Amino acid sequence: MTEVPLTARQEEIKARFIEVRKTWGEPWEAILRLDPGFLQAYLDFSAVPWRTGTLEPKVKELIYIAVDANATHMYQPGVRQHVRAALDAGATGQEIMEVLELAATLGIHAMNIGVPVLTEVLEEEGLRDSPAPLDARQEEIKAEFTRNRGYWHEFWDEMLELDPELLAAYTEFSSVPWRTGTLEPKVKELVYIAFDTAATHLYVKGLKAHIRNALRHGATAREILEVMEIASVLGIHAVTAAAPVLAAELAERDDRLH
Numbered sequence: 477m478t479e480v481p482l483t484a485r486q487e488e489i490k491a492r493f494i495e496v497r498k499t500w501g502e503p504w505e506a507i508l509r510l511d512p513g514f515l516q517a518y519l520d521f522s523a524v525p526w527r528t529g530t531l532e533p534k535v536k537e538l539i540y541i542a543v544d545a546n547a548t549h550m551y552q553p554g555v556r557q558h559v560r561a562a563l564d565a566g567a568t569g570q571e572i573m574e575v576l577e578l579a580a581t582l583g584i585h586a587m588n589i590g591v592p593v594l595t596e597v598l599e600e601e602g603l604r605d606s607p608a609p610l611d612a613r614q615e616e617i618k619a620e621f622t623r624n625r626g627y628w629h630e631f632w633d634e635m636l637e638l639d640p641e642l643l644a645a646y647t648e649f650s651s652v653p654w655r656t657g658t659l660e661p662k663v664k665e666l667v668y669i670a671f672d673t674a675a676t677h678l679y680v681k682g683l684k685a686h687i688r689n690a691l692r693h694g695a696t697a698r699e700i701l702e703v704m705e706i707a708s709v710l711g712i713h714a715v716t717a718a719a720p721v722l723a724a725e726l727a728e729r730d731d732r733l734h
Contacts, residue, residue: 486512496523499557503716506723522709529702535663537562538575539706542667546579548676551713574657578667581650585679587642591634607637617644624651626661629685665690666703674707
């Protein structure tokens with residue numbers, strides 16, 4: 477089937493998209509042909525942090541990577557696009573790897589959410605009283621976590637009480653990018669905010685803790701809002717993943733009819 481040439485309006489939207497977002501590919505081409513008005517609206521939506529934001533382009537791209545690469549989303553086309561863009565913006569391989577290491581900590585939220593529920597049920601069933609005092613090993617783990625990660629939050633308390641060796645192992649795991657990484661602490665905390673606030677995760681306790689940490693490391697409210705703005709466009713992947721499929725099916729059907 478011969479591809480219909482783009483209209484003047486479609487060509488204008490495409491040129492503007494490439495100018496603002498520095499990328500193009502099959503998904504965007506399919507959306508442009510299926511619904512140019514929608515692509516224009518998405519461009520305006522996604523461009524807000526690029527027009528009004530204060531984070532440098534490299535950091536913006538690292539935030540996109542955190543949103544796309546984390547375990548609750550895993551959108552590989554976006555990861556590839558934004559890894560390439562981050563490198564073009566001056567990020568190093570080590571910095572990008574550091575973002576991935578930070579995003580890998582998301583899995584601990586099974587414990588952050590699950591352990592308080594477990595303790596609640598144990599108390600309801602009469603199997604647990606008030607929290608037990610920390611022993612020397614638990615105090616050591618708490619001090620190590622605080623030293624390596626720069627903070628302590630009450631949502632670690634019950635895990636420390638019930639499963640201290642898991643928390644010790646997690647402390648070592650999550651501390652790697654803090655000991656050997658090159659990103660400033662503020663950016664690390666913005667990465668945590670990115671995947672905690674993303675629609676595929678929405679972990680409110682962690683989000684609040686990392687917003688507070690980011691502010692203490694010098695982040696501004698505007699910078700934190702910018703991270704949220706970047707995460708808020710994640711929903712477009714419903715269209716970028718499916719629009720090429722729709723376009724191909726429509727083309728195949730048209731070929732059969734003709």
